Amino acid sequence: MFDEFPVADGPDSIIIDNFAYSVSMSGDFPGFGTGATFDAIQGPLNFSFMNFKIAPRDADDLEGYQAP
Numbered sequence: 872m873f874d875e876f877p878v879a880d881g882p883d884s885i886i887i888d889n890f891a892y893s894v895s896m897s898g899d900f901p902g903f904g905t906g907a908t909f910d911a912i913q914g915p916l917n918f919s920f921m922n923f924k925i926a927p928r929d930a931d932d933l934e935g936y937q938a939p
Contacts, residue, residue, distance in 0.1 A: 875924065878912065888917055888924035892932070899930040902938035910935025 874889040874896065887894065891914070895903055911934040914927040927933055 878909070886922050886924040887912060888919070888926040890917060890924070890926040891915075891928045892926070892930070894927065894933065897930065900933070900936050900938075903936075904939055906939030908935075908937045909933050 874893050875886050876894070877884050877886050889896075894900060900907070912925055912927060912932065913934075914925050914932045917924045917926050
């Protein structure tokens, strides 16, 4: 929904936002979808619609992609 997606590390999760960069629309991550993993995701932290969200700035902010 809204080109955002949740990521989880054990019981904790956060939303990845498309404010500055769209992960799913960029084409930089072939096969992106449920079950994909990243080693690290970084970017500015936003608070919007009662949720904290990380907003990657470009593909370099998403490290170690593994397709599902």
